[in-house]
Amino acid sequence: MNYVIYWLEKNSKVTWGITLMYMSIIFFLSSIPYPPQPLPLKFYAPVIEHIIEYAILGFLLSVAIKTKNEKMQRWTIFWAITIATIYGITDEIHQLFVPGRTASVLDAFLDCVGAILGSLLKILLK
Numbered sequence: 001m002n003y004v005i006y007w008l009e010k011n012s013k014v015t016w017g018i019t020l021m022y023m024s025i026i027f028f029l030s031s032i033p034y035p036p037q038p039l040p041l042k043f044y045a046p047v048i049e050h051i052i053e054y055a056i057l058g059f060l061l062s063v064a065i066k067t068k069n070e071k072m073q074r075w076t077i078f079w080a081i082t083i084a085t086i087y088g089i090t091d092e093i094h095q096l097f098v099p100g101r102t103a104s105v106l107d108a109f110l111d112c113v114g115a116i117l118g119s120l121l122k123i124l125l126k
Contacts, residue, residue, distance in 0.1 A: 005125060008063045019060040023087060026053060030091050033100035050088075050110035051117065057084045058118025077119045084115030 008015045061080035088111025095101040 009066050015064045019064045030095055031098055050107050051114040054084055054088055054111040054114030055118035058115035059122050062119045062122035080119045081115045085112040
């Protein structure tokens with residue numbers, strides 16, 4: 001896994017391309033009306049979905065945002081989490097305009113939690 005991270009860090013254009021493509025997929029999927037689900041799944045499935053979805057985004061952003069300046073490296077994680085969280089908030093706003101979807105503060109919070117976990121995973125794997 002370290003080799004994959006190393007390769008992604010060295011090929012920043014590819015990494016940014018993957019990251020932006022992933023963000024586009026999130027946007028596309030959130031544009032699809034959400035089908036009704038049974039009550040137990042109505043809560044647990046979206047919780048897990050949001051955390052995993054934004055953990056991947058947090059991880060990708062943590063790899064994509066890199067710097068050679070040692071003092072600035074700690075800000076890499078901060079910016080990855082911030083960008084993913086803001087993207088999650090804008091995605092929730094976007095869902096206000098999608099039939100069958102609603103915006104949720106809880107979902108935005110879960111997006112932030114996922115971004116934090118994904119960024120921490122990058123640190124642990126480094």
